Amino acid sequence: MYNRRPRGRRGVTLVETGIVIGVCLIFMLAIFEYGRFVMVKQLVENAAREGTRQAIVNPSSGTTAAIQATVTNYLAGQPLQGLSIQVYKADPATGANLGDWRTAKFGEGIAVQVSAGYTPMLPTFGFLPATVNLRATSLMRSEAN
16 A cells, blocks of 8 residues: 555656756756867967967067967867957057067067957857957067067
């Protein structure tokens, strides 16, 4: 008599399991998406730094195209929207653009700024932004004479 189950509750466990698994999968995929965002953000910062390293070594003989190619290479083929790479002579105190980076003398600042849009792989559900703007600026002092 104690082992009887009510007959109307046979499908409830299946429905509850489906709901819990769905919520857990969405939560897990959101964690993966956030990890991917942090990875791409770090790639953009590293790419800007490597481009600046290349620019400070030889500003008189380097080209903007070569620095942009280096930055693009360090982005490791990530699908970024509206990628913009700027190289310029910068004020070391404020980071303000002072003109052509190839005119930088020893000790003057050279900056590389990378701007791009990150598009999540998962749906945004209408309340998250469809594209997140990423921007990284790296400023170093010129090592050339």
